[in-house]
Amino acid sequence: MGKVLTSAIKAKERPISRIEAEAGTDIKQCYQCGKCSAGCPVAFAMDYTPRQIIRLLQMGMTDEALNAESIWICATCETCSARCPRGVDIASLMDALRREALRQGKITDKKIAVFNRAFLNGVKNFGRSYEAGVLLQHNLLTRQFFKDAELGLPMMRKGKVSLFPEKIKARNEIKKIFERAERMRGE
Numbered sequence: 001m002g003k004v005l006t007s008a009i010k011a012k013e014r015p016i017s018r019i020e021a022e023a024g025t026d027i028k029q030c031y032q033c034g035k036c037s038a039g040c041p042v043a044f045a046m047d048y049t050p051r052q053i054i055r056l057l058q059m060g061m062t063d064e065a066l067n068a069e070s071i072w073i074c075a076t077c078e079t080c081s082a083r084c085p086r087g088v089d090i091a092s093l094m095d096a097l098r099r100e101a102l103r104q105g106k107i108t109d110k111k112i113a114v115f116n117r118a119f120l121n122g123v124k125n126f127g128r129s130y131e132a133g134v135l136l137q138h139n140l141l142t143r144q145f146f147k148d149a150e151l152g153l154p155m156m157r158k159g160k161v162s163l164f165p166e167k168i169k170a171r172n173e174i175k176k177i178f179e180r181a182e183r184m185r186g187e
């Protein structure tokens with residue numbers, strides 16, 4: 001009994017079990033038909049298609065899936081989940097993979113992941129998107145210091161992008177939402 005309990009606890013601690021539990025879906029159900037990849041509007045830009053991401057997970061190559069650019073390219077459109085004949089919720093799985101990648105700090109060299117975090121930091125601090133801040137943070141972290149400068153400066157001059165953030169009134173409420181989400185994912 002003790003052994004059974006210990007292995008159940010260990011299974012729960014494994015990233016793949018956590019990812020499946022968070023996504024509320026079972027990767028074993030996938031029989032690799034590829035309908036998800038065929039319908040995915042951004043599969044062409046992915047390093048692994050949605051079907052291949054599931055296959056990596058089935059084969060226990062969780063790290064490979066967590067390091068994939070695909071999970072950050074996914075636009076959460078849910079086409080894959082709607083098309084899957086086996087009821088695998090791939091969109092939710094992609095979301096759970098992103099959260100696990102963040103938990104494991106696997107985003108430092110991922111430009112899209114860094115952009116994602118910079119965007120969320122802006123919303124957390126100011127209650128809305130702060131474009132100049134997102135660009136600045138993204139370029140600093142990805143060491144592309146002058147990227148988009150030729151575009152950004154004229155846009156600022158024309159008032160299309162503000163140098164300073166616009167803040168909403170109920171910023172504390174937004175912060176509380178972020179704090180609650182961080183607590184839920186154990187940060």
Ligand code: SF4
Nearest residue numbers: 030031033034036084
């Ligand atoms: S559509 Fe469903 S069953 Fe088919 S490959 Fe994708 S996840 Fe697997």
Ligand code: SF4
Nearest residue numbers: 040074075077078080
């Ligand atoms: S949810 Fe993501 S993986 Fe699924 S079809 Fe849309 S973009 Fe592709």
